[in-house]
Amino acid sequence: MTTSSPSSVATLAQLQATFDSATSIYVLVDPMQGEPIPVSVDAPDSLAATQAAREAAWGRQVTTVLLDPRVPLAQAQQPYVVTLQGADDEWLADTLDIAQAERHASQADGLASDGRGVHRVSWLQTSLFAEDVAAVVAQMLRVDTSAWTDARYMRLADRRVFGWLRHVVGDARVSAQFGRLRRWVYLDACGQLAQLTHADDGVERLTLDGDEWKFFMRGERMHATTARWLGELALLSDQAPCKSSQQDREVYAQVAAALGRAERAAQRWPTRFVRARDQDAWAALSLLHADIEHDARVRAALQARPEEDGQSDETMHTLSIALRALMLKGTSS
Secondary structure, eight states, X not given: OOOOSHHHHHHHHHHHHHSOTTSEEEEEEOOTTOOSSOOOOSOTTXXXXXXXXXXXHHSSOEEEOOOOTTSOOOGGGSOEEEEOSSTTOHHHXXXXXXXXXXXXXXXXXXXXXXXXXXXXXXXXXXSSOHHHHHHHHHHHTBOOBSSOOOOOBOOTTSHHHHHHHHHHHOHHHHHTTOTTEEEEEEEOTTSOEEEEEOOOOOOOOOOBOHHHHHHHTTHHHHHHHHHHHHHHHHHTTOOGGGSSTTHHHXXXXXXXXXXXXXXXXXXXXXXXXXXXXXXXHHHHHHHHOTTGGGOHHHHHHHHOOOSSTTOOOOOHHHHHHHHXXXXXXXXXX
């Protein structure tokens, strides 16, 4: 895998320049939905076999981040860190390619997609050895909240979740957990490098209160809507929301407001909003077209009844493409 486009070359140079040459660099991998590179495992239920297969594939030391035993994930689906050989390691360029490809794939179909995708790669820098890095990350992945929940796993190895947590509780509280981790770097929703740094060695456990936990749990909806919105803009070569210096933060604020509008639309046209993805579709549409709810053509389409008796109304997820085309034709008369 090679990084060849001018933008990718520039992003790689930026990523390399981010790191201190005297401190170790690690790739943090989330394999819950599959490995980011081909890994052949003869005995997938064996952690030792999985470890050996990963090290053979990466050609580097691999250390598993062991989760709370109560987390119902196979060990092969638990995160791991890959020890790199400095900022010039070929795997730094290749994992950047992987992260960019994952982002493009999640947004490729724009409004027509479900916005899910996989986002498996981030980078860490620290003076810690790999086993100690894995232990620090493992603690960060343990859910700690005053809200009632049976959740045990905060999936921060998915870079979208890490970025969302920063938005929910603020950078100071997230980085206070780092201890001797000095830098957490990842590709954000806009395809820009984002990072969170920490200078102290102390560790302060992050506990989410009930409201924060409720907000945090909206992350999946946030990510899906963001991907559909930004993907649709990319189809028209329009990435305007990504041009500010606070990309993810401002994007998330807009998406959260749009999901609020979608909840109100669902109350107005309940037969069009059957699943969560229907609200995600409307939220993305409202970000693309601020006046969509007041467009007479859209209201007429939403209020139209099926032509055949007994046929269900078309839901917003499938109807969204037609409404988008309608809005692109121009202003309602």
